Amino acid sequence: MGVWSRFFSSSRGVKTYRMFIGGEWVRSSNKATFDVINPANRKLVGRVQKATREDADKAIKSAWNARKTISSMPLIERARMLERLADLIEKYQKDFVDILVQEAGKPVCYAEGEVKAGIERLRFSMEEAKAIRGEYIPGDLVPDTVGKFAIVNRKPYGVVLAISPFNYPFFISITKISPAILAGNSVVLKAASDDPICMLMFARLAELAGIPEGVLNVITGSGSEIGDFMVSHPKVGMISFTGSSAAGKHIASVAGMKKLHLELGGKCPGIVFEDADMDLAVRECVKGALKFSGQRCDSLSRILVQEKIANTFVKKVLAEVKNWKVGDPRKKSTRIGPLINEKAADKVEELVRDAVSKGARLLTGGKRRGLYFEPTVLDRVKANMRIAWEETFGPVVTIIRFRTFDEAIKISNQSGYGLDASVFTRDIDKAVKAANLLECGSVTINAAPAHGLGNFPFGGDKDSGIGREGLVYSVEEMTKLHTIVFKT
Numbered sequence: 001m002g003v004w005s006r007f008f009s010s011s012r013g014v015k016t017y018r019m020f021i022g023g024e025w026v027r028s029s030n031k032a033t034f035d036v037i038n039p040a041n042r043k044l045v046g047r048v049q050k051a052t053r054e055d056a057d058k059a060i061k062s063a064w065n066a067r068k069t070i071s072s073m074p075l076i077e078r079a080r081m082l083e084r085l086a087d088l089i090e091k092y093q094k095d096f097v098d099i100l101v102q103e104a105g106k107p108v109c110y111a112e113g114e115v116k117a118g119i120e121r122l123r124f125s126m127e128e129a130k131a132i133r134g135e136y137i138p139g140d141l142v143p144d145t146v147g148k149f150a151i152v153n154r155k156p157y158g159v160v161l162a163i164s165p166f167n168y169p170f171f172i173s174i175t176k177i178s179p180a181i182l183a184g185n186s187v188v189l190k191a192a193s194d195d196p197i198c199m200l201m202f203a204r205l206a207e208l209a210g211i212p213e214g215v216l217n218v219i220t221g222s223g224s225e226i227g228d229f230m231v232s233h234p235k236v237g238m239i240s241f242t243g244s245s246a247a248g249k250h251i252a253s254v255a256g257m258k259k260l261h262l263e264l265g266g267k268c269p270g271i272v273f274e275d276a277d278m279d280l281a282v283r284e285c286v287k288g289a290l291k292f293s294g295q296r297c298d299s300l301s302r303i304l305v306q307e308k309i310a311n312t313f314v315k316k317v318l319a320e321v322k323n324w325k326v327g328d329p330r331k332k333s334t335r336i337g338p339l340i341n342e343k344a345a346d347k348v349e350e351l352v353r354d355a356v357s358k359g360a361r362l363l364t365g366g367k368r369r370g371l372y373f374e375p376t377v378l379d380r381v382k383a384n385m386r387i388a389w390e391e392t393f394g395p396v397v398t399i400i401r402f403r404t405f406d407e408a409i410k411i412s413n414q415s416g417y418g419l420d421a422s423v424f425t426r427d428i429d430k431a432v433k434a435a436n437l438l439e440c441g442s443v444t445i446n447a448a449p450a451h452g453l454g455n456f457p458f459g460g461d462k463d464s465g466i467g468r469e470g471l472v473y474s475v476e477e478m479t480k481l482h483t484i485v486f487k488t
Contacts, residue, residue: 023213051221066214157237266419288448348394418461
């Protein structure tokens with residue numbers, strides 16, 4: 001416990017965690033805190049600080065004052081610093097897994113995967129560093145620049161405000177922090193309110209890894225109380241936000257002249273054509289819909305199945321869903337844990353009830369126990385049902401039947417979201433044609449979407465966001481081009 005004791009106090013068995021601002025562990029300026037609750041058993045995990053605007057301002061100014069410290073640090077030293085941090089997280093890996101299981105209700109199999117992915121993402125820092133390059137542009141290709149040449153390099157934005165979601169509070173935070181620091185920015189992280197403790201632990205290890213004071217600041221609190229103040233702060237140069245489309249649009253409306261990277265909601269279709277490998281499609285579609293109880297922006301929350309094979313597909317889905325065990329997230333065998341909070345569970349329940357009331361067939365599941373929602377299969381979902389268009393964020397396999405190729409593409413593209421899609425077919429020409437017609441950031445052929453470490457660029461179109469992230473791509477997003485012209 002020694003390494004962790006620096007950033008919390010304990011009273012009557014309850015831990016109260018402090019925020020990390022300017023290299024110091026601090027309480028909120030008004031001493032207010034809020035509870036972090038285990039969604040599986042509704043027990044108190046701990047208390048964290050409820051930051052005020054004064055606290056947020058202090059964090060941003062701390063990052064602002066440290067921006068030159070990190071930008072002037074040699075790139076190789078930034079990369080080595082992040083590698084040291086990866087080593088420390090690996091050393092305390094079990095502690096991170098345990099806290100994710102507690103505060104997020106995340107089944108241990110997924111919590112282990114998230115922590116491992118975070119470690120690996122940090123260890124790719126040296127490879128990402130090699131991609132930060134400039135270019136030389138000769139002037140004699142254009143008449144008015146003859147006798148000149150230019151050097152174009154990349155510069156950091158200064159202060160990056162990172163705002164993370166509850167569903168991958170550890171890994172997604174790292175995918176923001178690591179490239180931001182590698183690019184020479186300082187960072188203020190607003191941790192997810194439902195499960196922020198893992199990132200306070202991260203900050204403690206970052207402190208031990210030697211990240212300079214003010215380069216990383218982690219605050220906790222209510223987005224509704226401090227969010228607008230932070231995103232509109234004149235010393236913030238870039239905002240990297242992952243969350244709902246409504247929140248992302250609001251950020252865009254109040255941020256002002258800042259670089260925005262917004263990874264927002266999705267209503268991802270999985271299109272299963274009649275010539276698909278049926279067993280493969282069933283496994284991938286069920287996994288795409290149910291993994292982490294469907295609480296993912298890239299969840300396959302609409303399964304479009306061609307009419308000729310739909311009955312057989314549905315029977316196989318019902319058999320596959322039985323393999324998804326609901327239970328205690330601490331057990332290795334559990335694949336479906338609780339939803340994150342009451343509001344989330346209410347939303348899933350409303351969507352299922354609405355669909356059934358309008359004629360959808362409830363084939364299995366549909367029941368709720370506390371924050372647990374049974375794996376559910378809805379067939380013959382129609383366009384007049386909310387679940388056909390709204391983000392579900394719950395363990396529901398939603399089946400929509402279609403007849404023709406064009407109808408499948410039309411249904412998919414009618415959504416206001418444009419994050420991900422999957423196409424299942426044995427016909428490569430059909431797969432490529434569908435992929436090019438689908439209006440979304442990425443399309444996966446014969447598998448559910450899975451972005452992992454970010455080897456392939458990831459991001460949304462339409463209401464699903466602005467920008468792309470991934471290895472190298474995130475670093476590019478977090479730097480700006482700077483041109484120096486020479487007259488010869």
